[in-house]
Amino acid sequence: AQTVTQSQPEMSVQEAETVTLSCTYDTSESDYYLFWYKQPPSRQMILVIRQEAYKQQNATENRFSVNFQKAAKSFSLKISDSQLGDAAMYFCAYRSAGGNKLVFGAGTILRVKS
């Protein structure tokens, strides 16, 4: 069974600085998707960024980018120019290419200091 591990329960960053959230996963499959979701205090699950395993190029979405290391099974999220609105719980998630079940990590709480 696939597992996703987020080893940082909490992280802090100063406004306008850069922070990296870590995620590792375990799978024997070669084709899959990886996601980062943001959950603000409103509890909504907001998709931040996704990566297809077959793509070597790291995904980017504005201030958000990932470092995808397939051999190391690592998928970290970098947030540049952090803003107060980035404060939230962040979940890393895995999904098989042929399935729909998302396997989530335990989450990382990100605090942004002004």
Added chain:
Amino acid sequence: EAQVTQNPRYLITVTGKKLTVTCSQNMNHEYMSWYRQDPGLGLRQIYYSMNVEVTDKGDVPEGYKVSRKEKRNFPLILESPSPNQTSLYFCASSEWQGSNQPQHFGDGTRLSIL
């Protein structure tokens, strides 16, 4: 507007009193799923449905039932709720099993079982 609607958003009830959390999507999605979110555990899948009248267990199905009589609706039923089912619940949908499109999440239902 494409959305997944859950009701209620909050519910406090007592042990043993049957309850239903409704979930409805307006995107004609075939795949629907229920997750529960608990601190330190992330989100875990309870049940899923690949289409009308097709449902199957996820990772934590004990104490829950589901039905899929119509494509748009996927209610979660707790026949005899217990305090260990106190949690935050999410319904999600996607086009079909294996679709490369990300899932849409509802806004969550906070259940407290006393």
